[in-house]
Amino acid sequence: MVKIDNLVLPDFPLLLAPMEDVSDPPFRAVCKDNGADLMYTEFISSEALIRDAIKSRKKLDIFDYERPIGIQIFGGDEDSLAMASRIVDVTNPDLLDINFGCPVKKVACKGAGAGVLKDIDLMVRLTAACVKATKLPVTVKTRLGWDDATKNIEEVAERLQDVGIKALSIHGRTRCQMYKGEADWTLIGKVKNNPRIHIPIFGNGDIESPQKALEYKNRYGVDGIMIGRAAIGYPWIFREIKHYVQTGEVMAPPTLEERVAVCKKHLRKSLEWKGPKVGIFEMRRHYANYLKGLPNIKEYRNRLVILNTLEEIESVLDEVLAAYQGFEAPHIPIELINYHEKCPV
Incomplete structure (x- = not known):
């Protein structure tokens, strides 16, 4: 310890x-x-x-x-x-x-x-x-x-x-x-x-x-x-x-169901703590990462970043689940993104 x-x-x-x-x-x-x-x-x-x-x-x-x-x-x-x-x-x-x-x-x-x-x-x-x-x-x-x-x-x-x-x-x-x-x-x-x-x-x-x-x-x-x-x-x-x-073994990557569930929890916590307006706005930066690696995901991602209610966003996330049912996401190398816009890489 x-x-x-x-x-x-x-x-x-x-x-x-x-x-x-x-x-x-x-x-x-x-x-x-x-x-x-x-x-x-x-x-x-x-x-x-x-x-x-x-x-x-x-x-x-x-x-x-x-x-x-x-x-x-x-x-x-x-x-x-x-x-x-x-x-x-x-x-x-x-x-x-x-x-x-x-x-x-x-x-x-x-x-x-x-x-x-x-x-x-x-x-x-x-x-x-x-x-x-x-x-x-x-x-x-x-x-x-x-x-x-x-x-x-x-x-x-x-x-x-x-x-x-x-x-x-x-x-x-x-x-x-x-x-x-x-x-x-x-x-x-x-x-x-x-x-x-x-x-x-x-x-x-x-x-x-x-x-x-x-x-x-x-x-x-x-x-x-x-x-x-x-x-x-x-x-x-x-x-x-x-x-x-x-x-010493590599763990299987999260399933799509896990990704969506965590994304939804993150979203709900964001609304609880920040309120509906700021909570939804600031959550938009996270969708691309949660859905990374899914083929042809751009259409869903573009919709997620313009919606303004919890119900609409969760409905689109449910659509993603249905559209990619059975899809096994591979391990995708994690990109160390520049998370702070004022910290130019």
């Missing part, structure tokens, strides 16, 4: 990464159903949280069936992060996570997210402020460094552990890479195998198959894996990895 302070996770846990505009309660619900061991909210601006911004406050919504779950915050000011940490305390998640990894310009270039990688002393002070302000276990998600010349993750890991973090998730790219190229797990492995490090180290970046998950587990010795883009439209990635790690 893996322990984050007093929180006990199963051996080699699979974590759902915090993704802006993706990791909301509806999406988390279907990932939890399919084996995610620990999940995080979308990241929340400490400044917006303090100002009582409605959108940021709503991101604090967590539900008992999601546990264990962490709330992730970001910011570049010690006092603001400390105050935001105390606000998060009231919602009683299992963890408080600090984002030092978001590469988007509007965050990083304002001295938050991955922007803090330019100033390790500041990163340490910000982290210490959160640790002192909350009773929750504090974890951090970050990247290898700002650019190829400043891959300082080994120093970062030691210093953040020294000020009290209980786990560290590392994305195997620098900020300047954004999501380009291949994630480099070499330094993640070095951090994990550093004899000074005694907290759990979770690796993140480019895990899009059970085979790769097991390969990286064995090669780098990480305590668990954090999965982000590969889960978008394919929450089954968690159960498939678990099955492969335990048995």
Whole structure:
């Protein structure tokens, strides 16, 4: 088993990464159903949280069936992060996570997210402020460094552990890479195998198959894996990895009936949490992924993204079930899509 302070996770846990505009309660619900061991909210601006911004406050919504779950915050000011940490305390998640990894310009270039990688002393002070302000276990998600010349993750890991973090998730790219190229797990492995490090180290970046998950587990010795883009439209990635790690066998892909059932659940949860208008609008981005690989599916997909009621959408999904009855979907390679329009690949 893996322990984050007093929180006990199963051996080699699979974590759902915090993704802006993706990791909301509806999406988390279907990932939890399919084996995610620990999940995080979308990241929340400490400044917006303090100002009582409605959108940021709503991101604090967590539900008992999601546990264990962490709330992730970001910011570049010690006092603001400390105050935001105390606000998060009231919602009683299992963890408080600090984002030092978001590469988007509007965050990083304002001295938050991955922007803090330019100033390790500041990163340490910000982290210490959160640790002192909350009773929750504090974890951090970050990247290898700002650019190829400043891959300082080994120093970062030691210093953040020294000020009290209980786990560290590392994305195997620098900020300047954004999501380009291949994630480099070499330094993640070095951090994990550093004899000074005694907290759990979770690796993140480019895990899009059970085979790769097991390969990286064995090669780098990480305590668990954090999965982000590969889960978008394919929450089954968690159960498939678990099955492969335990048995060495590739699990059959989800049936069409499973795909439609999960899509419907995601849709209903979206309406419950966001309301009918926003819930239906924001769900439109997910249909292509849920129905990927079905031949000549474009006609149905085009209809799904213009409909405005739950009944109409579910009727079209039922049509898909009927039209493709008996179709056995093959394993389709998961495409690591650029989920954030402001994060150009």
